[in-house]
Amino acid sequence: MGRLFLTERDREILEEWRRGSIRVLDDVQRDKYREPTGKVIVVPCADGHQMFDICKFQVERTAEGTEPMVHILSLNGGPLLLAPNSPLLEAGDTDDKVLLKHIGAANSIKGTPTVILKPHAPCGAAQAVSLSVIDVVELLIGAKQRMREHFPLLQVVPKLHVDWAYREGELDTKKSYFLSRENFEEWKRVAA
Numbered sequence: 080m081g082r083l084f085l086t087e088r089d090r091e092i093l094e095e096w097r098r099g100s101i102r103v104l105d106d107v108q109r110d111k112y113r114e115p116t117g118k119v120i121v122v123p124c125a126d127g128h129q130m131f132d133i134c135k136f137q138v139e140r141t142a143e144g145t146e147p148m149v150h151i152l153s154l155n156g157g158p159l160l161l162a163p164n165s166p167l168l169e170a171g172d173t174d175d176k177v178l179l180k181h182i183g184a185a186n187s188i189k190g191t192p193t194v195i196l197k198p199h200a201p202c203g204a205a206q207a208v209s210l211s212v213i214d215v216v217e218l219l220i221g222a223k224q225r226m227r228e229h230f231p232l233l234q235v236v237p238k239l240h241v242d243w244a245y246r247e248g249e250l251d252t253k254k255s256y257f258l259s260r261e262n263f264e265e266w267k268r269v270a271a
C-alpha cells in the first residue's frame with residue numbers, strides 16, 4: 080500500500096482540534112515545558128512513510144550537547160494495540176502484552192522514565208477496522224490509562240502524529256501534537 084491520505088471528515092475534525100476554540104491538539108513547539116527531552120521510549124505505528132519524521136522530531140528535541148537516545152518500539156497500529164479491548168487485536172492475539180513487556184524492559188535497560196505513545200492519522204491499521212480519528216484518540220486515552228496502571232512510575236505522554244498531505248510526494252506535511260485529554264472531553268461535550 081502507498082502513502083495514505085486523511086478522509087475529508089477526519090481532516091475537518093483535526094483542523095477543528097487545531098484551530099477551534101477548544102484546542103484538543105497542542106503545538107508541541109509552543110509548549111516546551113511539557114516536551115520531554117533527552118532519552119525517550121517512543122511507541123508509534125510502524126508506518127514506513129512516517130517513521131523518519133518521528134525519529135527526526137525526537138532527535139531535534141534532544142537537549143543541546145546530549146547524544147540522542149530514541150528507543151522505538153513499533154508494531155502496526157502502535158499504541159492503539161495497548162487500549163483495553165483494542166479492535167486492532169483478534170482473538171488470541173498477544174501483541175499488547177508483547178509491547179508492554181518490551182516497554183518495561185526498555186525502561187530497565189535504558190533508565191528512561193518517559194514513554195511517548197504516538198498513534199497517527201491517517202493510519203492503515205486504524206482504517207482497516209474503520210476507525211475515525213475520534214476513535215483513535217479514544218483508544219490512545221485508553222492506552223495511556225492502561226500504561227499508568229501497568230507502569231505507575233513512568234511518565235506517559237500522549238501525542239498524535241498527523242500527515243496533512245493531499246497527494247503523493249508532498250513534503251513537510253507531517254506534524255506532531257500533544258493530546259489534551261481534558262480538551263478532548265470538553266470538545267466531545269460541546270459537539271454532542
Ligand SMILES: [Zn+2]
Binds near residue numbers: 156203204
Ligand atoms: Zn499506522
